[in-house]
Amino acid sequence: MNDARSSNENVIVAEGLTRVFTGRPQRGSRLRRTRHVAVDHLDLTVRAGESVGYIGANRAGKSTTIKMLVGILVPTDGRVTTAGLHPLRQRRALARRVGVVFGQRSQLWWDLPVRESFTILAAIHGLSAAQERERTAELVEMLEMGEYLATPVRQLSLGQRMRAEVAAALLHRPELLILDEPTIGLDVLSKQRLREFLVAQRREHGTTLLLTTHDMGDVERLCDRILVVDHGRLAFDGTLDGLARTVGARRELVVDLAVETPDLLDVAGTEHVRSESGGLRQRLAFDPQRTTAARVLAAVSERVEVLDLSIEEPDIEDVVREIYRATR
Amino acid sequence: MAEVRAQLRAYRAVLASRARSQASYRASFRMDLVGALAIGVIEFTEVWVLYTATDQIGGFTLTQVLLVFGLADVAFCLADLVAGHCDRLPVYVRAGTLDVFFLRPQPVLAQLVTSDLSLRRLARSLVGVAALTVGLVLNDIEWGVGAVGLLVLSLVCGFVIFTAQFVTAAGLQFFLINGAEMTNAFVYGGRYAATQPATVWPRALLVVFGTVFPVAFAAFLPVSTLLGVPGVSGLPTWLGWCAPVAALWAVVVAGLCWRRGLRHYRGAGG
Numbered sequence: 346m347n348d349a350r351s352s353n354e355n356v357i358v359a360e361g362l363t364r365v366f367t368g369r370p371q372r373g374s375r376l377r378r379t380r381h382v383a384v385d386h387l388d389l390t391v392r393a394g395e396s397v398g399y400i401g402a403n404r405a406g407k408s409t410t411i412k413m414l415v416g417i418l419v420p421t422d423g424r425v426t427t428a429g430l431h432p433l434r435q436r437r438a439l440a441r442r443v444g445v446v447f448g449q450r451s452q453l454w455w456d457l458p459v460r461e462s463f464t465i466l467a468a469i470h471g472l473s474a475a476q477e478r479e480r481t482a483e484l485v486e487m488l489e490m491g492e493y494l495a496t497p498v499r500q501l502s503l504g505q506r507m508r509a510e511v512a513a514a515l516l517h518r519p520e521l522l523i524l525d526e527p528t529i530g531l532d533v534l535s536k537q538r539l540r541e542f543l544v545a546q547r548r549e550h551g552t553t554l555l556l557t558t559h560d561m562g563d564v565e566r567l568c569d570r571i572l573v574v575d576h577g578r579l580a581f582d583g584t585l586d587g588l589a590r591t592v593g594a595r596r597e598l599v600v601d602l603a604v605e606t607p608d609l610l611d612v613a614g615t616e617h618v619r620s621e622s623g624g625l626r627q628r629l630a631f632d633p634q635r636t637t638a639a640r641v642l643a644a645v646s647e648r649v650e651v652l653d654l655s656i657e658e659p660d661i662e663d664v665v666r667e668i669y670r671a672t673r
Numbered sequence: 674m675a676e677v678r679a680q681l682r683a684y685r686a687v688l689a690s691r692a693r694s695q696a697s698y699r700a701s702f703r704m705d706l707v708g709a710l711a712i713g714v715i716e717f718t719e720v721w722v723l724y725t726a727t728d729q730i731g732g733f734t735l736t737q738v739l740l741v742f743g744l745a746d747v748a749f750c751l752a753d754l755v756a757g758h759c760d761r762l763p764v765y766v767r768a769g770t771l772d773v774f775f776l777r778p779q780p781v782l783a784q785l786v787t788s789d790l791s792l793r794r795l796a797r798s799l800v801g802v803a804a805l806t807v808g809l810v811l812n813d814i815e816w817g818v819g820a821v822g823l824l825v826l827s828l829v830c831g832f833v834i835f836t837a838q839f840v841t842a843a844g845l846q847f848f849l850i851n852g853a854e855m856t857n858a859f860v861y862g863g864r865y866a867a868t869q870p871a872t873v874w875p876r877a878l879l880v881v882f883g884t885v886f887p888v889a890f891a892a893f894l895p896v897s898t899l900l901g902v903p904g905v906s907g908l909p910t911w912l913g914w915c916a917p918v919a920a921l922w923a924v925v926v927a928g929l930c931w932r933r934g935l936r937h938y939r940g941a942g943g
Binding site: 364366412415416417418419421433436437438440441443445447449450451452454456457461464465468469470471 | 777939
């Protein structure tokens with residue numbers, strides 16, 4: 346990172362962060378209160394300028410962690426500092442320095458035009474008229490919101506609304522942007538636009554990113570560091586390459602062959618996953634670090650004619666499952 | 674000072690947008706106004722019907738009760754205008770929109786209170802204003818600084834007390850999911866009680882609405898003092914002047930309920 350902000354300053358520091366939810370038993374039931382450890386002694390440090398993907402299965406504790414980082418939830422145990430502030434005692438000061446997008450809940454006014462939501466948020470964050478104009482113009486241009494600025498929020502498509510939500514969270518130029526499932530439900534093009542914007546935003550302003558997602562594409566294109574959380578514990582902390590190495594994030598080459606062929610068990614650098622239709626279609630897993638799809642294809646073609654092929658990337662759920670398996 | 678101005682600007686921006694959005698649906702807003710006015714009329718009719726059967730209720734004539742009704746109703750309608758939408762808290766909690774309030778640099782309660790401004794409630798207060806005006810004209814009031822002071826005090830304290838009730842109810846909603854029925858009992862029940870002479874209440878109600886939810890101080894006790902009508906037996910006539918104490922108490926209770934509720938929501942126990 347070459348931005349002034351990205352010194353070694355820590356934006357998020359969590360030590361032994363823990364959150365336990367106690368559920369009420371059914372009325373009249375004699376069962377004890379249920380106890381669910383959502384976040385379990387999590388240690389976490391995020392430096393300024395980093396872009397961190399926070400992934401894990403559902404109920405792994407991702408949203409709970411975010412809520413503790415921004416002062417919505419009180420930790421049951423442990424400590425957390427965000428932007429150098431105590432999220433509970435200094436919640437309001439923190440709100441000026443952090444932007445949050447919850448994919449599932451809106452912070453816009455549903456019955457007002459998008460532009461008016463921005464005006465209100467500018468007042469809420471105490472931006473001057475000049476600051477508001479400049480920042481809104483910048484965000485409108487970068488997120489291509491010009492055509493629907495005058496449209497009431499309730500009439501926007503999901504993709505349009507998400508862009509407006511991201512703009513709303515960035516209006517006050519926060520140094521940390523937290524995105525909880527920002528691309529959920531978006532079509533390919535909308536996802537692509539949003540990712541490009543976030544990359545540019547980070548490049549230009551050095552904004553630190555923390556995002557939770559179920560989309561491997563988000564992680565690959567946006568994050569230079571990945572955290573995998575499992576049952577509230579950190580199961581992996583490293584780069585995408587490191588993740589690939591740990592779980593062997595292998596790709597699968599799927600080949601349709603001209604004739605029924607015995608299992609291709611000994612193609613160099615691959616592992617035979619399975620055969621279908623009596624060997625007409627075979628799946629070979631390979632590690633992109635050690636060989637290439639072209640080399641595997643060449644090796645297969647030497648033995649039998651290949652009619653068609655496809656390459657399948659690992660699914661984030663599979664990666665997470667692999668991590669869970671490797672660390673338990 | 675600059676900080677205060679900045680905060681005021683934030684609330685003003687939200688409130689202005691609420692007013693504008695109501696103005697943009699004119700037909701619907703007009704119907705809301707008519708509806709709200711009708712509710713006010715019906716509520717007054719309830720009182721008036723009682724007096725067609727008798728000249729006095731609890732030592733109060735209809736003319737005298739007009740003052741009690743008017744003061745209580747105006748105070749309640751203004752409180753409703755400012756804080757009535759606090760009862761939507763459970764909806765905000767369920768939809769997750771309450772979390773958004775935590776992401777903004779204003780106190781959560783201030784954001785909840787300023788999240789709406791139902792102007793239609795102004796229509797309802799017209800009935801109270803009319804009752805109060807007629808009551809002030811028809812009653813034999815010894816006009817002076819004291820009388821005016823007592824009326825203003827009553828109105829202000831009534832407003833504070835009712836606003837505090839709404840906040841108390843909101844604070845309790847954090848614990849009682851779907852508990853609106855319970856809290857409505859004292860918020861709207863309190864309003865109803867406040868528009869009537871407290872002398873007719875059974876002792877238990879007197880304790881509840883005289884001390885815990887002190888709506889008796891919103892109108893009945895100040896009016897008793899103003900008109901020199903003996904209030905509840907055994908209580909001094911100057912009790913009407915104690916409305917500020919009752920208002921302060923209501924605010925303290927509301928503050929505690931809200932803080933406990935918010936702590937509960939954030940999972941800090943309590």
